[in-house]
Amino acid sequence: MRRVALLLRNARLVDPAVKLDRVADVVVRDGVIVEVGKDLAIPKGETVDLAGKVVLPGLADIHVHLREPGREDKETVRSGTRAAARGGFTAVCAMANTTPVCDTGSAVRFLVERAAAEGKVRVYPVGALTVGSAGEALAEIGDMLAEGAVAFSDDGRSVADAGMMRLVMDYVKRFGAPVLAHCEDAGLAGRGVVNEGAVSTRMGLSGWPAAAEEVCVARDIRLAELTGCRLHVQH
Ligand SMILES: [Zn+2]
Structure with a gap:
């Protein structure tokens, strides 16, 4: 499990189960998605730009x-x-x-x-x-x-x-x-x-x-x- 905060920026998020298909940011903390939205920021941790990439459920x-x-x-x-x-x-x-x-x-x-x-x-x-x-x-x-x-x-x-x-x-x-x-x-x-x-x-x-x-x-x-x-x- 990731112990640091992780910000995934500009990814295309797709999850048919909740009818999600849009470009947004995701904050992951201790291995758990804690926030999804536009222009998110984290005070410290790792930021990855995923423009052009797709984020899916497993x-x-x-x-x-x-x-x-x-x-x-x-x-x-x-x-x-x-x-x-x-x-x-x-x-x-x-x-x-x-x-x-x-x-x-x-x-x-x-x-x-x-x-x-x-x-x-x-x-x-x-x-x-x-x-x-x-x-x-x-x-x-x-x-x-x-x-x-x-x-x-x-x-x-x-x-x-x-x-x-x-x-x-x-x-x-x-x-x-x-x-x-x-x-x-x-x-x-x-x-x-x-x-x-x-x-x-x-x-x-x-x-x-x-x-x-x-x-x-x-x-x-x-x-x-x-x-x-x-x-x-x-x-
Ligand atoms: Zn077989």
Whole structure:
């Protein structure tokens, strides 16, 4: 927390929540905004001219990969949350496709503890829908919620079996949490490496029809209607 007064001058302030969009000055004291207005001054402290710049509330990225545990060579809670803070993000939702997959209460607790120790922004864990994100057995949804998970997702993998997806959504719905879905019918996608169409034919590449995604989006919307579960189609 900043212990000195900070004056941000001439910034464009944007906050849709309070219908704010105008150029003004901001005084921050001990990390808290204490005044917004025109031609403000502070007796001592730091003044920064932000003419041409935009000041926003902290942004939230609801789909990030902090890779911890298992792939710390790619990213860690520390590096990922520092990058988030640098980009203006004050909250992130960390996906469950770590190694091992985040599919238990203790795995969620590990992330919460890492975030408390190393995180630079708020970290909201996303737990897996199914054990190991393999699509075959329900993960420990209740335990993960109790430890701080806010949503559930098998990240880049679809729950192939519609009956299992229904079970998952039925269960998650009871806790009021959303399911974040990856919509891809593996059979239809096959070995496609490019969008199926004239170009894939001309290039001799195996195509991936748009229907591979569309049938799964349609299925999950229908299952959301059936179960009443909140659904976010992420990719
Ligand atoms: Zn992802």
